[in-house]
Amino acid sequence: MTGPKICVVGACNIDLISYVERLPVLGETLHGKKFSMGFGGKGANQAVMAAKLGGEVAMVGKLGRDVFGENTLANFKKLGVNVSHVHFTEEAFSGVAPIAVDDNGANSIIIVTGASDLLSAEEIRAAENAIAKSKVLVCQLEIPMEQNLEALRIARKNNVPTIFNPAPARPGLPDELYQLSDIFCPNESETEILTGMPVETMEQAEQAAKALLERGPKTVILTLGERGCLLVDANGARHIPTRKVEAIDTTGAGDCFVGSLAFFLAAGKSLEDAINRANKIAAVSVCGQGTQSSFPGASELDPEIL
Numbered sequence: 001m002t003g004p005k006i007c008v009v010g011a012c013n014i015d016l017i018s019y020v021e022r023l024p025v026l027g028e029t030l031h032g033k034k035f036s037m038g039f040g041g042k043g044a045n046q047a048v049m050a051a052k053l054g055g056e057v058a059m060v061g062k063l064g065r066d067v068f069g070e071n072t073l074a075n076f077k078k079l080g081v082n083v084s085h086v087h088f089t090e091e092a093f094s095g096v097a098p099i100a101v102d103d104n105g106a107n108s109i110i111i112v113t114g115a116s117d118l119l120s121a122e123e124i125r126a127a128e129n130a131i132a133k134s135k136v137l138v139c140q141l142e143i144p145m146e147q148n149l150e151a152l153r154i155a156r157k158n159n160v161p162t163i164f165n166p167a168p169a170r171p172g173l174p175d176e177l178y179q180l181s182d183i184f185c186p187n188e189s190e191t192e193i194l195t196g197m198p199v200e201t202m203e204q205a206e207q208a209a210k211a212l213l214e215r216g217p218k219t220v221i222l223t224l225g226e227r228g229c230l231l232v233d234a235n236g237a238r239h240i241p242t243r244k245v246e247a248i249d250t251t252g253a254g255d256c257f258v259g260s261l262a263f264f265l266a267a268g269k270s271l272e273d274a275i276n277r278a279n280k281i282a283a284v285s286v287c288g289q290g291t292q293s294s295f296p297g298a299s300e301l302d303p304e305i306l
């Protein structure tokens with residue numbers, strides 16, 4: 001492969017989805033109607049999206065020595081993701097997300113990050129070459145904080161731009177994390193959690209994004225679902241709208257956006273151009289079922305988007 005180089009540090013999970021008439025109550029055993037499995041984990045999703053567009057993607061993560069780990073590895077290999085820095089542990093199972101979905105589409109989800117929690121700082125440092133030769137590093141909040149910081153420090157040392165996707169969000173992120181993020185890319189609810197500010201109107205979104213910018217990133221890209229994105233940097237705020245589509249399943253839209261953004265920036269597109277293209281690809285993904293299964297590959301897209 002010789003596409004734009006991207007390194008993703010983050011978690012891999014397997015979604016274990018049971019479809020039930022209704023969610024069980026405490027202590028109850030229910031028969032489900034259907035079961036399916038899906039590849040997930042924000043790191044894995046973003047890596048797969050960038051690879052599907054033709055990126056030369058290196059994944060840094062950790063799996064358990066179990067069937068989920070083997071399947072995840074096989075999925076990466078099938079999609080051409082470099083797995084030299086995907087480690088295995090005997091100490092924990094691979095990350096899993098058992099999910100129950102009822103007839104009304106309501107769900108309950110348990111995420112057990114498992115092996116991803118055991119990704120060590122040494123393993124991050126061992127990936128320095130992969131980070132240094134990338135055009136973009138992408139991280140999220142599903143691995144331990146210190147390991148994220150280590151990856152971001154290595155990128156800064158090697159002048160590699162970083163995209164930080166603060167998901168799933170929790171308040172009180174360290175100052176250094178913001179300062180090491182060239183692009184800080186949350187969605188609306190993550191922005192509310194991080195700032196304690198409402199994000200409903202465009203004005204509110206702008207105020208909250210500016211509050212995040214003051215913490216140290218060079219750029220904030222706030223994803224706004226069907227409204228597209230808000231880009232905020234030293235030049236001010238610009239709304240980058242998208243063409244709204246009737247969504248079937250928005251699961252993974254944020255990961256599709258971040259993986260696509262990383263690809264287009266690594267390919268040398270300008271920030272606004274990359275956002276416009278990532279908006280278009282995320283819109284395609286919300287029209288399909290599932291997470292990675294809804295991410296379009298390069299051959300399925302209008303060549304003008306690429």
Ligand code: ATP
Nearest residue numbers: 187223224225226244245250252253254279282283
């Ligand atoms: P999720 O948590 O469902 O994975 P998210 O909340 O992290 O997604 P959103 O901000 O909802 O992320 O959506 C990410 C991007 O997906 C948006 O910036 C936009 O480009 C695209 N998008 C989402 N919903 C729509 C829609 N209905 N029409 C067009 N584009 C959409």
